[in-house]
Amino acid sequence: MNDYKYDTIVVGGGIAGLTSTAYLARAGEKVLLIEKNDKCGGLVNSFSRNGFQYDAGVRALEDAGIILPMLENLGIKLETVKSSVSVGIGKDIIHIKDRSSLNDYRKLLIKHYPESENEIDQILKEIKTIMKHMDVLYGIENPFFKDLKSDLNYIFKKLLPWLPKFIFTIGKINRMNIPVEDHLKTIIKNDSLRDIISQHFFKSTPTFFALSYFSLYLDYFYPKGGVGKLADVVKNKALELGGEISLKTSVTKVNANNNTLTDNKGIVYEYDQLIWAADAKYFYNNTQIDLLKPKVKEQFEATKSKLISKRGSDSVFTLFLQVDEPLESFKAISSGHFFYTPSKKGLGEIYRSELNHMLENWNRFSKEQVLEWLDRYISLNTFEISIPGLKDPDLVPENKSGVVISFLSEYFLFKKVQDSGWYEEFIAEIEKRTIELITNSVYPMLKDKVIGKFTFTPLSIQNRVASSEGSIIGWSFESPVPVINNIQKSAKSILTPIPNIFQAGQWTYSPAGVPMSILTGKLAADAVLKNK
Numbered sequence: 355m356n357d358y359k360y361d362t363i364v365v366g367g368g369i370a371g372l373t374s375t376a377y378l379a380r381a382g383e384k385v386l387l388i389e390k391n392d393k394c395g396g397l398v399n400s401f402s403r404n405g406f407q408y409d410a411g412v413r414a415l416e417d418a419g420i421i422l423p424m425l426e427n428l429g430i431k432l433e434t435v436k437s438s439v440s441v442g443i444g445k446d447i448i449h450i451k452d453r454s455s456l457n458d459y460r461k462l463l464i465k466h467y468p469e470s471e472n473e474i475d476q477i478l479k480e481i482k483t484i485m486k487h488m489d490v491l492y493g494i495e496n497p498f499f500k501d502l503k504s505d506l507n508y509i510f511k512k513l514l515p516w517l518p519k520f521i522f523t524i525g526k527i528n529r530m531n532i533p534v535e536d537h538l539k540t541i542i543k544n545d546s547l548r549d550i551i552s553q554h555f556f557k558s559t560p561t562f563f564a565l566s567y568f569s570l571y572l573d574y575f576y577p578k579g580g581v582g583k584l585a586d587v588v589k590n591k592a593l594e595l596g597g598e599i600s601l602k603t604s605v606t607k608v609n610a611n612n613n614t615l616t617d618n619k620g621i622v623y624e625y626d627q628l629i630w631a632a633d634a635k636y637f638y639n640n641t642q643i644d645l646l647k648p649k650v651k652e653q654f655e656a657t658k659s660k661l662i663s664k665r666g667s668d669s670v671f672t673l674f675l676q677v678d679e680p681l682e683s684f685k686a687i688s689s690g691h692f693f694y695t696p697s698k699k700g701l702g703e704i705y706r707s708e709l710n711h712m713l714e715n716w717n718r719f720s721k722e723q724v725l726e727w728l729d730r731y732i733s734l735n736t737f738e739i740s741i742p743g744l745k746d747p748d749l750v751p752e753n754k755s756g757v758v759i760s761f762l763s764e765y766f767l768f769k770k771v772q773d774s775g776w777y778e779e780f781i782a783e784i785e786k787r788t789i790e791l792i793t794n795s796v797y798p799m800l801k802d803k804v805i806g807k808f809t810f811t812p813l814s815i816q817n818r819v820a821s822s823e824g825s826i827i828g829w830s831f832e833s834p835v836p837v838i839n840n841i842q843k844s845a846k847s848i849l850t851p852i853p854n855i856f857q858a859g860q861w862t863y864s865p866a867g868v869p870m871s872i873l874t875g876k877l878a879a880d881a882v883l884k885n886k
């Protein structure tokens with residue numbers, strides 16, 4: 355008898371796998387979660403360095419009608435604070451407080467692009483419409499986290515009145531699926547303005563998703579103690595409910611022929627059902643299926659070839675700083691979650707055709723040419739800046755601040771630099787330019803007060819969570835997206851061609867993120883229980 359035999363095994367202890375495990379444990383399943391790292395959380399993760407607390411992945415959370423209902427449904431308490439957002443261009447910074455801040459955003463854009471006032475107004479009209487759609491979409495606690503059998507009040511007072519509005523809104527949302535860059539081209543003539551509105555989104559982000567960000571800015575919250583607390587509390591609940599978790603264990607092979615999997619130490623585990631809540635390409639590349647029914651094999655191979663040819667989303671470069679400067683100095687300038695563009699010029703083709711050309715012709719580019727490109731890429735970029743201490747002052751030593759500066763980055767650039775043997779030098783060049791730029795543009799005190807620094811690159815993300823191309827939200831949005839990307843069909847996103855194997859997390863449904871990873875984690879757990 356195998357000591358490692360479980361009703362269900364969940365692979366991947368990110369927020370998706372943790373959600374599945376907690377729900378399966380609650381249902382009385384003998385469930386094991388296998389996680390490759392020494393702690394759970396994946397891209398929902400906080401850590402400490404020299405007394406400074408940072409978030410390694412997502413910087414703040416949006417409820418989306420999912421996170422808080424999931425916590426409530428599992429009986430989990432999580433102390434949270436509001437995570438206020440600032441947006442800035444050059445010397446002008448606005449602080450998003452409520453819906454009226456949209457007017458401040460309008461003024462900010464018009465100040466920098468006065469000739470485009472009408473076009474700006476048209477975009478803002480669209481943003482307002484999308485905010486109304488968002489009110490509907492996330493307007494009630496997601497029904498998958500409610501006990502529909504007992505909560506009649508929810509069914510009659512909330513769910514039933516909401517459903518027709520939801521169906522109407524979904525139709526509108528699905529029509530706004532085109533890449534935001536293409537959509538903006540139909541409205542805005544000025545290239546720079548288009549960039550300033552959209553360059554901090556992943557390439558080809560669906561219009562609805564990109565323009566909904568103003569709603570999300572109002573919705574952001576932050577767990578006291580760091581974003582990673584969310585993963586901690588769900589993990590603790592899963593353990594409390596009898597789930598088992600095996601850390602520092604990497605699944606290297608799945609054998610779907612006999613329902614087993616093997617870890618990096620050679621241990622073989624048996625499962626009745628499996629939830630794969632980690633990288634999708636890894637699953638399809640490392641699963642044996644030769645003895646399964648021909649139809650299943652055929653579907654598996656078809657799905658595999660569709661997925662393997664696609665790539666993960668843009669990744670991110672993050673600079674973590676320890677700064678000998680009190681939080682008040684930063685607070686006087688921005689809030690703790692700040693989307694900042696030093697130059698109104700915009701990136702233009704720097705991160706698109708120019709980067710592609712450089713990568714395709716890498717051997718013809720000298721180091722100096724790459725650094726010249728880097729100069730322009732950094733100086734014209736948009737940065738997501740997070741200052742955890744401004745959300746929760748307990749996260750930094752007294753009179754000091756932790757500052758986290760990040761921007762979207764291309765995995766293959768870092769890979770090529772690494773293969774060319776100057777990775778460390780490249781990182782040092784990025785650090786130098788970023789600190790210089792942010793000091794000269796928005797936080798004048800920064801440069802002289804940095805007492806410690808380190809970075810995460812797309813390669814670090816790939817190493818840490820085994821995410822293809824260092825992706826941080828699953829599949830690239832470049833069409834066709836290889837997984838379900840239509841809300842009406844989201845319940846099917848957790849199916850794989852193998853009847854007793856389900857998938858959950860950011861590779862399962864697009865666009866993904868924390869709420870969608872939680873939702874698919876729950877849906878996969880439900881499917882397992884139904885399948886028994």
Ligand SMILES: Cc1cc2nc3c(=O)[nH]c(=O)nc-3n(C[C@H](O)[C@H](O)[C@H](O)COP(=O)(O)OP(=O)(O)OC[C@H]3O[C@@H](n4cnc5c(N)ncnc54)[C@H](O)[C@@H]3O)c2cc1C
Pocket residue numbers: 365366367368369370371388389390391394395396397398410411412413414416603604605606631632633636670760818819820821826827828858859860861866867868869871
């Ligand atoms: C900088 C940044 C900003 C972000 N901002 C936002 C945001 O504003 N809003 C939002 O919604 N989302 C955001 N995200 C994305 C969000 O964090 C992720 O989409 C989400 O956390 C993914 O959860 P997951 O469980 O699907 O995957 P992951 O977190 O990647 O978890 C997968 C887990 O599986 C483990 N694993 C992998 N392979 C194996 C194996 N073979 N065996 C065992 N274990 C394995 C990994 O170690 C990892 O713990 C951001 C992410 C980053 C990095």
